[in-house]
Amino acid sequence: MMPLCHDAINITCMNSSWSSDIRASLYSLMVLIILTTLVGNLLVIISISHFKQLHTPTNWLLHSMATVDFLLGCLVMPYSMVRTVEHCWYFGEIFCxxxxxxxxxxxxxxxxxxxxxxxxxxxxxxxxxRYKAKINILTIFVMIFVSWSVPAVFAFGMIFLGLNFKGAEEIYHKHVNCFGGCYTFFSKVPGVLSFMTSFYVPGSVMLFVYYRIYFIAKGQAKSINAINLQIGLEEKNGMSRNKERKAERTLGIVMGVFVICWCPFFFCIVLDPFLGYTIPLTLNDALSWFGYLNSAFNPLVYAFFYPWFRRALKIILFGQIFQKDSSRCELFLE
Structure with a gap:
């Protein structure tokens, strides 16, 4: 007989049947993901907050994203870890x-x-x-405000109003909901809406924009190569090709990490209602950890790619951040 999450209640969810070794391995892996997320994003937050040279509109956008990912690692992942490994929720219905x-x-x-x-x-x-004129501090503030407010209204409205299982209430209460469980369930319309709002629309914007950047940057590189060839600057021509390859590699990593991390989870969310809810809830829960990995990789992809962040990291790790006027260190040439 499968162990129950709460022995005193007959309608409780089933506890995990995994062995102690498997649980220990899963806990170790998830703790590693959580610590990587917390440490990486905290270093980005400290770097941008401390060093005055990094106080630029673009970097405040990176700072805001690092704050989001840090909070995800701090407030969400630890409880998700217990739920994923134990298959039980021990923290109450409201906190669920x-x-x-x-x-x-x-x-x-x-x-x-x-x-x-x-x-x-x-x-x-x-x-x-026209970059500085268009992407100023006000524009960045609007981007940050939208990035926080729209997901907040959507998420809390969806869950607290019970809109996520609207149209499939009977299935949810009979086959999904049980005491000691905490799984986010989506019916057809809310599932599609969640897929569109949280993944498809912002993901499509990323794909289109990076597609445009790639081809425009490639065109610019060809123009520079042609000019360098005309005036015989072979060294600069080689440098241009290196920059082009670096840009291609960076854009490929950016999109690749995003797609690999989030695609499996969101496609399960949107397809599950149309497949008769045949995808196990534990699989959706496990796939959410691939999405969490994106928050662990973001500091590496978007911050540590830049040489000045590596310089800031070195100053922080060697304790030089506590020296007088360390905030005025030159991390890169203006």
Missing amino acids: KVHSSTDIMLSSASIFHLSFISIDRYYAVCDPL
Whole structure:
């Protein structure tokens, strides 16, 4: 007989049947993901907050995204870890709703930030002369406000009003809902809406924008190569090709990490209602950890790619951040 989450109640959910070794391995892996998320994003937050040279509109957008990912690692992942390994929720029904809402909000907010960062990069690469005029502190503030507010209203409204299982109430209460469980369930319309709002729309913006950046940057590189060839600057021509390859590699990593991390989860969410809810809830729960990985990788992909962040990291790790006037260190040449 399967063990129950709460022995005294007959309608309780079933506890995990995994062995102690498997549980220990899963806990170790998830703790590693949580610590990587917390440490990486905290370093980005400290770097941008401390060093005055990094106080630019673009970097405040990175700072906001790192804050979202840090909060996801701090407020959401530890409780999700217990639920995933134990298959039980021990923290109460109200906190289940708070946790689910916060999970959806912060995960969506992280994706929104990625989308807005792609727009910022588009203007930096494709319209550099008007970049500072268009992407100013007010524009960044609007991007940050939208990235936080829209996911918050959507997530908390969806969960606390019970809109996520609207149209499938009978299935939810008979076959999904049980005492000691806390799984986010979506019926057809809310599932499609969640897919569109949290993944498809911001993801499509990212894909289109990076597609445009790639081809415009490639065209610019060809023009520079042609000019260098005409005046015989072979060295600069080689440098241009290196920069082009670096840009291609960076854009490929950006989109690749995003798609690999979030695609499986969101496609399960949107397809499950149309497949008669045949996808196990534990599988959806496990796939959510692939999405969490995106928050662990964001500092590596979007911050540590830049040489000045590596310089800031070195100063922080060697304790030089506590020296007088360390905030005025030159991390890169203006």
